[in-house]
Amino acid sequence: FPSTTLKARVVSEEDLYPSYDYVVVGGGTSGLTVADRLSEDSSKTVLVIERGLLDQREEAFWIPRLLGLAPPKYLYNLTSTPQQASLNRTFGLQAGCLVGGGSAINSMFFDRGSAGDYNLWRDLGNPGWGWDDLLPYFKKSETFHPPDSATVEKFGITYDMSVHGTSGPIQASYPPYLYPAVKNFLAAWKEFGTHNPIDGTSGDALGAFWTANTLNPDGNVRSYARTAHYDRVQSRSNLHLLPAHAVTRVLFQGTTASGVEFMPVGDSRRAKVNAKKEVIIAAGAPHTPQVLQLSGVGPSVLLKKLHIPVVVNLPGVGHNFQDHPLFVADGVLTNDLDPNPSYSANETWLEGERATYDTYRTGFYTTSSGNAAAFIPLHELTNRTDELVDAYASQEPKLQFPAGTDSTIIAGWRAQRDALLASIRAGVVAVSEYANGPTAAMAIVLEKPLSRGSITINSTDPLANPVIDYGFYKNPVDVEIQVEAIRAWRKVLSMPSWQALGAQPTNPANNITTNEQLREWVIQVSTPTTSHPSGTASMLPKNLGGVVGPDLRVYGVSKLSVVDASIIPMIPATHIQSTVYAIAEKAADLIKARNT
Numbered sequence: 164f165p166s167t168t169l170k171a172r173v174v175s176e177e178d179l180y181p182s183y184d185y186v187v188v189g190g191g192t193s194g195l196t197v198a199d200r201l202s203e204d205s206s207k208t209v210l211v212i213e214r215g216l217l218d219q220r221e222e223a224f225w226i227p228r229l230l231g232l233a234p235p236k237y238l239y240n241l242t243s244t245p246q247q248a249s250l251n252r253t254f255g256l257q258a259g260c261l262v263g264g265g266s267a268i269n270s271m272f273f274d275r276g277s278a279g280d281y282n283l284w285r286d287l288g289n290p291g292w293g294w295d296d297l298l299p300y301f302k303k304s305e306t307f308h309p310p311d312s313a314t315v316e317k318f319g320i321t322y323d324m325s326v327h328g329t330s331g332p333i334q335a336s337y338p339p340y341l342y343p344a345v346k347n348f349l350a351a352w353k354e355f356g357t358h359n360p361i362d363g364t365s366g367d368a369l370g371a372f373w374t375a376n377t378l379n380p381d382g383n384v385r386s387y388a389r390t391a392h393y394d395r396v397q398s399r400s401n402l403h404l405l406p407a408h409a410v411t412r413v414l415f416q417g418t419t420a421s422g423v424e425f426m427p428v429g430d431s432r433r434a435k436v437n438a439k440k441e442v443i444i445a446a447g448a449p450h451t452p453q454v455l456q457l458s459g460v461g462p463s464v465l466l467k468k469l470h471i472p473v474v475v476n477l478p479g480v481g482h483n484f485q486d487h488p489l490f491v492a493d494g495v496l497t498n499d500l501d502p503n504p505s506y507s508a509n510e511t512w513l514e515g516e517r518a519t520y521d522t523y524r525t526g527f528y529t530t531s532s533g534n535a536a537a538f539i540p541l542h543e544l545t546n547r548t549d550e551l552v553d554a555y556a557s558q559e560p561k562l563q564f565p566a567g568t569d570s571t572i573i574a575g576w577r578a579q580r581d582a583l584l585a586s587i588r589a590g591v592v593a594v595s596e597y598a599n600g601p602t603a604a605m606a607i608v609l610e611k612p613l614s615r616g617s618i619t620i621n622s623t624d625p626l627a628n629p630v631i632d633y634g635f636y637k638n639p640v641d642v643e644i645q646v647e648a649i650r651a652w653r654k655v656l657s658m659p660s661w662q663a664l665g666a667q668p669t670n671p672a673n674n675i676t677t678n679e680q681l682r683e684w685v686i687q688v689s690t691p692t693t694s695h696p697s698g699t700a701s702m703l704p705k706n707l708g709g710v711v712g713p714d715l716r717v718y719g720v721s722k723l724s725v726v727d728a729s730i731i732p733m734i735p736a737t738h739i740q741s742t743v744y745a746i747a748e749k750a751a752d753l754i755k756a757r758n759t
């Protein structure tokens with residue numbers, strides 16, 4: 164990989180200015196995006212404080228196929244509490260602890276939800292956050308490189324340039340190595356009864372379609388927040404990055420954020436830096452609530468228990484936690500095509516592909532985790548739609564939460580449920596995702612869970628892991644949708660285009676058929692996370708458990724905002740990084756406008 168000089172604006176503690184216009188907490192996906200945009204104005208100074216290290220160009224960060232192999236020092240080691248509705252199992256939560264955050268280690272799917280996903284945000288009390296409002300920011304964030312005509316012809320990829328950006332920092336493209344069976348996947352879903360949108364990023368992400376990756380076609384390397392929003396602009400003298408330091412709390416004068424306290428990781432010494440205009444929190448959904456709670460912004464009951472002085476009682480901080488639960492349904496293709504994913508089991512073949520990548524930057528190593536997915540609305544998934552919607556609608560909100568839960572959080576859940584059910588009835592959101600494409604085995608993902616969890620601290624140690632409760636499958640109707648998703652998967656495998664490849668389901672086996680059997684299977688094999696944690700500092704009205712308003716400012720204090728995946732009020736039916744980039748792009752515009 165062409166190595167660059169990376170030290171220019173990485174500062175050490177001694178070089179810090181005593182104050183900056185903006186201090187950004189967390190140099191991950193959203194933090195680096197916002198810092199890049201705010202530092203476009205050379206008269207403003209910006210400091211990013213990142214708990215993790217700057218990667219040293221280890222292969223896992225730039226060779227797409229090596230995703231998942233990041234050295235442990237760049238990862239958090241987070242584990243949930245035992246999840247009651249899931250046989251009391253505990254589950255990890257993957258998150259990147261490095262400059263670039265999740266974007267450095269993710270699976271590189273780069274897609275968007277449906278218009279209905281974002282219109283839900285708007286309709287929950289967030290003017291300016293519907294699909295039409297966000298589309299310009301999706302476009303601003305990316306440079307989309309369409310596939311060449313030979314690829315289009317061979318694989319039938321369709322796209323609509325009018326919904327894409329052509330000059331944004333994140334590079335999006337298709338790898339030059341695609342599997343022919345994806346065409347069968349897409350055709351089978353059409354035979355099943357859904358459609359193939361021309362471009363799944365157009366606001367119509369209902370159906371089965373090709374998906375691009377965060378792949379820079381110049382060398383077929385990962386495009387991520389570090390390369391796109393830091394390396395690209397590191398010559399700016401008004402942008403400073405302080406890696407390997409954790410923000411321990413936001414400092415307040417009264418209720419005005421005035422700066423942050425931070426510490427070098429591995430040293431208990433504390434230091435302070437001032438923010439003249441705003442402190443911007445971008446620590447990611449697992450850690451943003453931790454930073455807020457440590458700073459005295461959160462549920463007062465919790466803060467008092469930990470003897471943290473309360474700056475503002477905000478019960479929603481750490482609540483409304485959502486992710487996408489999933490399981491893998493296994494199947495085989497007895498008559499598979501050439502090439503197919505099973506080749507990668509052969510070490511000699513892999514060595515050849517690695518040599519091809521090293522020499523030509525083509526072949527298998529340009530691929531990450533997939534280039535197609537199906538997002539299916541409930542009425543296409545099952546004929547039990549009315550029954551399932553009624554089951555959700557008849558639930559008593561209070562029973563979804565432990566005794567003592569603040570009434571605003573319960574009201575927020577009710578509002579989300581009612582809005583979601585209207586969208587499900589209207590058929591404008593997907594509830595199930597079938598990820599990947601070229602195999603009969605599929606990750607089946609619940610896209611619109613109504614179970615909610617929480618992330619809270621139980622210690623004032625800023626480096627301690629927060630307590631992660633996924634609230635996994637707490638809502639039994641979520642499980643019921645997963646049951647229907649298995650039935651739909653079996654049905655799609657029986658369609659002519661899959662049968663042409665000899666598709667057969669293997670697990671769950673065909674003799675597992677009753678709702679009860681399928682439910683039991685789902686509970687045994689599911690995990691609560693697709694590494695899409697969201698919602699822990701939700702953008703919702705305060706009386707609905709919100710933490711920030713549509714301007715992303717934290718309620719009850721001034722000069723403090725949140726710009727990361729925590730603000731997502733309802734998780735969209737998509738992989739969420741492009742949404743996080745769009746949020747951060749919009750956040751930067753909002754912050755600039757109020758600080759001219």
Ligand SMILES: Cc1cc2nc3c(=O)[nH]c(=O)nc-3n(C[C@H](O)[C@H](O)[C@H](O)COP(=O)(O)OP(=O)(O)OC[C@H]3O[C@@H](n4cnc5c(N)ncnc54)[C@H](O)[C@@H]3O)c2cc1C
Binds near residue numbers: 190215257451
């Ligand atoms: C393994 C994995 C696979 C994924 N696959 C996909 C995919 O294929 N497609 C997709 O669209 N999405 C995917 N995602 C999700 C996507 O990458 C994330 O949603 C997104 O990166 C979140 O961005 P963020 O800015 O909210 O948080 P992050 O990018 O996680 O940034 C938060 C940063 O804050 C830092 N931080 C935390 N606490 C502190 C503190 N106290 N002081 C200073 N810094 C702090 C962290 O170290 C981190 O760098 C995946 C995520 C993971 C982890």
